[in-house]
Amino acid sequence: MTPLIAGNWKMNGTLADARSLAQEVLGGAQAGGFSCELLVCPPFVHLSAVGGALGEGAVRLGGQDCHTAAGGAHTGDVSATMLRDLGCGYVIVGHSERRADHGEDNALVRAKAEAALAAGLVPIVCVGETLDERIAGQALAVIGRQLKGSVPVGMAAERLVVAYEPVWAIGTGRTATPGDVAEVHAEVRRVLGGLVGESAAQVRILYGGSVKPDNAAELLAQENVNGALVGGASLKAADFLAIAGACS
Ligand code: PEP
Numbered sequence: 001m002t003p004l005i006a007g008n009w010k011m012n013g014t015l016a017d018a019r020s021l022a023q024e025v026l027g028g029a030q031a032g033g034f035s036c037e038l039l040v041c042p043p044f045v046h047l048s049a050v051g052g053a054l055g056e057g058a059v060r061l062g063g064q065d066c067h068t069a070a071g072g073a074h075t076g077d078v079s080a081t082m083l084r085d086l087g088c089g090y091v092i093v094g095h096s097e098r099r100a101d102h103g104e105d106n107a108l109v110r111a112k113a114e115a116a117l118a119a120g121l122v123p124i125v126c127v128g129e130t131l132d133e134r135i136a137g138q139a140l141a142v143i144g145r146q147l148k149g150s151v152p153v154g155m156a157a158e159r160l161v162v163a164y165e166p167v168w169a170i171g172t173g174r175t176a177t178p179g180d181v182a183e184v185h186a187e188v189r190r191v192l193g194g195l196v197g198e199s200a201a202q203v204r205i206l207y208g209g210s211v212k213p214d215n216a217a218e219l220l221a222q223e224n225v226n227g228a229l230v231g232g233a234s235l236k237a238a239d240f241l242a243i244a245g246a247c248s
Contacts, residue, residue: 005227008041019050019053022059023053025240028244034245036244036247061086062083063090068115093113094125114152127188185222205226207227211228
């Protein structure tokens with residue numbers, strides 16, 4: 001399975017910043033000979049320019065969210081079909097910031113993932129527990145519920161990516177221990193088995209939460225860790241490329 005290193009640029013930067021970051025990442029990817037797939041997910045308004053800078057090359061393009069409908073009267077929203085039209089291959093759905101800031105629940109996340117699949121995109125379905133849930137010993141149960149509620153049923157596993165992102169590790173500089181990550185990823189794989197059958201073995205499960213160049217190799221070496229979803233460190237090309245270089 002080829003690991004996936006995905007950069008979530010969130011709501012950062014100007015158009016010029018996005019263009020130059022894309023060019024730097026592409027240059028590094030072309031020179032680097034990485035053994036992983038590289039993906040960047042800029043803000044919607046920068047997708048077109050970043051897609052132009054990346055061309056058909058070594059770095060893929062993705063969206064950070066999509067609507068459940070293919071089109072229509074949804075002011076301010078963007079459909080998966082539109083993302084596909086701009087050259088996206090992936091879309092993040094159910095990021096904890098969307099779940100928290102926009103009240104997105106599992107059913108909505110599943111509908112977005114289904115819309116992504118219908119448009120020919122690979123959904124990156126995010127799950128993860130809060131600190132209170134982890135302290136209460138509920139992490140695995142919470143993640144199991146999120147997966148069962150958010151993953152489209154009866155889908156081909158090669159068209160699914162899951163990201164485990166403990167909420168307390170996102171943007172905080174705190175990371176889950178490699179042991180915790182391995183435990184949760186094994187549980188994600190097990191739960192996926194019940195949802196997509198044997199092909200669960202083919203689903204790429206990313207870890208996300210303060211992944212940096214200095215912790216990437218250890219996290220990526222854990223069993224069932226098939227890549228990373230990177231926020232802050234994806235805004236510096238050198239750091240993002242160093243994380244990609246940590247893929248074995
Ligand atoms: C994220 O938001 O998906 C994320 C993992 O952010 P960070 O790497 O900054 O923790």
